[in-house]
Amino acid sequence: QQQVKQSPQSLIVQKGGISIINCAYENTAFDYFPWYQQFPGKGPALLIAIRPDVSEKKEGRFTISFNKSAKQFSLHIMDSQPGDSATYFCAASKSYGQNFVFGPGTRLSVLP
Amino acid sequence: KAGVTQTPRYLIKTRGQQVTLSCSPISGHRSVSWYQQTPGQGLQFLFEYFSETQRNKGNFPGRFSGRQFSNSRSEMNVSTLELGDSALYLCASSLVGRDMETQYFGPGTRLLVL
Numbered sequence: 001q002q003q004v005k006q007s008p009q010s011l012i013v014q015k016g017g018i019s020i021i022n023c024a025y026e027n028t029a030f031d032y033f034p035w036y037q038q039f040p041g042k043g044p045a046l047l048i049a050i051r052p053d054v055s056e057k058k059e060g061r062f063t064i065s066f067n068k069s070a071k072q073f074s075l076h077i078m079d080s081q082p083g084d085s086a087t088y089f090c091a092a093s094k095s096y097g098q099n100f101v102f103g104p105g106t107r108l109s110v111l112p
Numbered sequence: 113k114a115g116v117t118q119t120p121r122y123l124i125k126t127r128g129q130q131v132t133l134s135c136s137p138i139s140g141h142r143s144v145s146w147y148q149q150t151p152g153q154g155l156q157f158l159f160e161y162f163s164e165t166q167r168n169k170g171n172f173p174g175r176f177s178g179r180q181f182s183n184s185r186s187e188m189n190v191s192t193l194e195l196g197d198s199a200l201y202l203c204a205s206s207l208v209g210r211d212m213e214t215q216y217f218g219p220g221t222r223l224l225v226l
Binding site for chain 2: 034036041042043044045046089091099100101102103104105
């Protein structure tokens with residue numbers, strides 16, 4: 001019940017295309033869902049986050065879509081760029097805590 | 113503002129030894145969390161400290177311990193090292209550790225156990 005599933009494991013997208021990464025969770029107590037971006041040799045960096053009271057949140061080229069009934073959420077990267085090539089992690093946590101449960105990660109490669 | 117710093121960046125130890133890793137959070141941040149990152153298990157939460165008290169704990173054996181000092185700096189200790197402890201250990205800090213706060217990660221300490 002603590003798991004967060006993430007797919008695909010790896011993703012190759014052409015420059016300008018849309019990258020879509022999906023996550024699913026079981027624990028209905030989770031109510032905060034961040035996405036992190038990690039470049040090689042660096043720690044993860046917060047990209048965008050959402051609470052279940054909204055179905056979508058957009059920040060620049062990055063959008064989170066949230067489906068509370070299906071317990072699924074996804075990250076869409078519009079107009080993907082080679083600089084977006086990184087590993088992306090979805091995560092979940094319960095209120096008032098930051099002991100995040102992370103998905104296994106998606107390695108995104110954006111081809112020039 | 114300086115980011116989260118972790119020392120050392122790289123460490124090689126042998127089985128049975130113990131190791132201490134250090135984390136300095138962003139100035140003013142009082143919550144420090146530790147994570148283990150491995151290719152097989154991904155990112156796993158170890159523990160979180162706030163105001164020198166362990167507030168949350170993940171599912172790791174007692175060989176993994178930590179502490180936080182009055183200046184919010186934190187240390188993590190692993191005793192009786194096993195080969196499977198080889199991993200990237202990440203520290204993250206936030207203001208007070210509320211769920212919506214941005215958690216800033218350090219670059220990690222890469223530990224290799226031989």
